[in-house]
């Protein structure tokens with residue numbers, strides 16, 4: 001029985017082969033959220049609840065490319081409406097990539 005479970009675990013492991021790997025050490029990374037403060041000429045932009053991955057081994061934090069694209073949109077918005085501090089939530093649909101400016 002245990003060998004069956006081991007075989008199954010092996011299959012699951014193979015299926016999880018597509019799981020995110022750390023960009024630094026290639027170890028397995030888990031989904032999490034972070035906040036980022038970006039110093040811009042127009043003021044400080046804080047983006048909260050950014051989906052990202054953290055490496056289980058070296059704790060390196062990294063995001064998918066489309067996440068960075070959405071953050072760029074948020075930066076352009078903050079430039080358009082300059083304030084000392086702008087706080088945005090990543091989950092806001094306004095900045096989704098499938099929307100036109």
Ligand SMILES: [Zn+2]
Pocket residue numbers: 022023024025026027055056057058059060
């Ligand atoms: Zn790592």
